[in-house]
Amino acid sequence: MNIKLILGAVGLVFSVNSHASLLDLVGDGYVTYGDFNSYSLPIAEINIQSSPGQISELVVVATGANGLPVNTNFSGMDNAYSTPTGVSGSNFFSTGTSTDPGQVSVFSGDQGATWDTSLSALQTYLNDEEMVFLFNNNNLNGGNLQSLAAWMQVTVTNALGADIGTFDFTNNAGAYALVSEGGGGTFTGDPTAYTSDGSGPLIGDNTGTDYVLSGGPICIDTDTSPPTPVSCKLADGTPNPIADEGPINHNLGADNAAYAVVAPELNMLLGGLFDSAFNLDDYTMSIDLHLGCNAGFGSANEEICTGAISGFGKNINNGYEQLFIATATLDPNTQVPEPGTLLLLASVLLLLKYHKQIVRLHIKH
Numbered sequence: 001m002n003i004k005l006i007l008g009a010v011g012l013v014f015s016v017n018s019h020a021s022l023l024d025l026v027g028d029g030y031v032t033y034g035d036f037n038s039y040s041l042p043i044a045e046i047n048i049q050s051s052p053g054q055i056s057e058l059v060v061v062a063t064g065a066n067g068l069p070v071n072t073n074f075s076g077m078d079n080a081y082s083t084p085t086g087v088s089g090s091n092f093f094s095t096g097t098s099t100d101p102g103q104v105s106v107f108s109g110d111q112g113a114t115w116d117t118s119l120s121a122l123q124t125y126l127n128d129e130e131m132v133f134l135f136n137n138n139n140l141n142g143g144n145l146q147s148l149a150a151w152m153q154v155t156v157t158n159a160l161g162a163d164i165g166t167f168d169f170t171n172n173a174g175a176y177a178l179v180s181e182g183g184g185g186t187f188t189g190d191p192t193a194y195t196s197d198g199s200g201p202l203i204g205d206n207t208g209t210d211y212v213l214s215g216g217p218i219c220i221d222t223d224t225s226p227p228t229p230v231s232c233k234l235a236d237g238t239p240n241p242i243a244d245e246g247p248i249n250h251n252l253g254a255d256n257a258a259y260a261v262v263a264p265e266l267n268m269l270l271g272g273l274f275d276s277a278f279n280l281d282d283y284t285m286s287i288d289l290h291l292g293c294n295a296g297f298g299s300a301n302e303e304i305c306t307g308a309i310s311g312f313g314k315n316i317n318n319g320y321e322q323l324f325i326a327t328a329t330l331d332p333n334t335q336v337p338e339p340g341t342l343l344l345l346a347s348v349l350l351l352l353k354y355h356k357q358i359v360r361l362h363i364k365h
Contacts, residue, residue, distance in 0.1 A: 023260060023327065025132075025262070025328050025330055028044040028046075029044075030188060032186045032190065033170055033184065034171075035167035035265060036169040036191060040259065043248055049256055050134065055322075060073065060079075060323075061080060061081065062080055062115070063324070064083050064322065072104070076117060077107070077121045078102075078110065079103060082099070083316075083320065087318055091316050092294055095289050096113040100113070101115070107121070107281070109157065109161075109283070109284030109286075111284075116286045118282075119280035120280035120283075126274075126327060127327075129328075130330050131267055131270065132327060133260070134261075134326055135321070135323050136256070136320070136322040137259070138320045139215055139313075139315075139318050140317050141251060143311070145313055146216065146217070146249075146313075147314070148292055148313065148317075149297075150211065150290065151289075152168070152289050153198075154169075155286045156285050158278075159279065166196040167196060168196045169261060170212065171183065171209055171210050173202055174209075175206065176213055176314075177206075183212075192265060203296035203297055205297070211314065214250070215250050217232070217247030217248060220243070220244065220245050220246055227244075230243050232247050262330060289323060291316055293315045293316075297314060
């Protein structure tokens with residue numbers, strides 16, 4: 001049973017509360033991929049430096065750095081996964097196929113195929129602010145080599161291990177292309193319109209896949225507010241007259257984050273749980289992350305992975321991609337369910353799960 005299915009029936013929406021934070025995204029445009037809104041930091045003219053020393057006090061989910069302190073997180077959560085480093089590394093990374101990182105200390109809910117944190121540890125870190133994921137795109141520069149494929153699923157489970165919310169960063173079976181070229185994202189879309197079924201990503205092909213294209217150069221029309229992503233060239237190859245700026249590079253390297261990614265409904269669910277009386281040591285947030293060209297597409301040297309003809313590759317071809325967690329101030333006009341509503345539904349799911357376990361025990365006896 002998915003909490004978001006209930007939300008669709010309830011249909012209650014309220015405004016997000018803003019908080020002082022590291023990153024101010026109010027008024028900036030975004031592209032919606034499933035449950036997540038993805039903000040371009042270079043288009044927003046926000047510079048988030050992310051060398052190991054600069055993110056040492058943040059929560060790092062995955063990194064190419066093996067040294068301390070960048071991959072030592074807080075008690076109650078995993079340390080960082082190690083992503084491929086250097087051009088000789090793997091062209092694909094996933095939490096499910098990589099070595100599960102250690103922890104400062106053992107905590108309830110830790111799984112072997114995902115990055116995990118107890119909600120009590122996450123609550124302490126966020127300190128009443130909105131959670132945002134920041135991502136480095138560190139591929140080789142030059143044509144089709146800059147872009148890579150990405151997919152992420154975040155799941156929140158209760159003290160009984162029941163799923164009370166699953167949220168996907170997904171291309172939603174759309175074309176593997178930039179949003180300005182007909183890709184699967186929607187500019188300033190509605191993340192509440194998408195509901196995860198909890199399954200893994202559709203691999204598909206360039207005409208339809210759940211893997212999002214990360215790292216491509218974008219042109220923008222600055223006559224709109226916020227600026228709108230547009231094609232840099234017309235079909236005949238001539239410059240697009242409404243493309244006022246660009247192409248704007250998103251392959252910014254290891255030391256500068258390219259994207260800020262926010263799931264409004266996930267933040268609302270967390271906010272409701274943080275305000276509850278539940279023992280959050282026993283509640284868990286888990287992240288399943290995929291980067292690069294999944295072997296289901298083909299081998300690293302095949303066109304579907306290199307993008308030599310299509311123009312948009314999927315391979316990790318340089319290494320040191322990073323995903324880390326910070327906090328953000330969000331647009332107060334973003335519409336998502338009220339925290340109290342999510343908390344009520346989470347409580348109902350908890351009781352249902354408990355009731356089902358009692359019924360099973362009764363049947364066995």
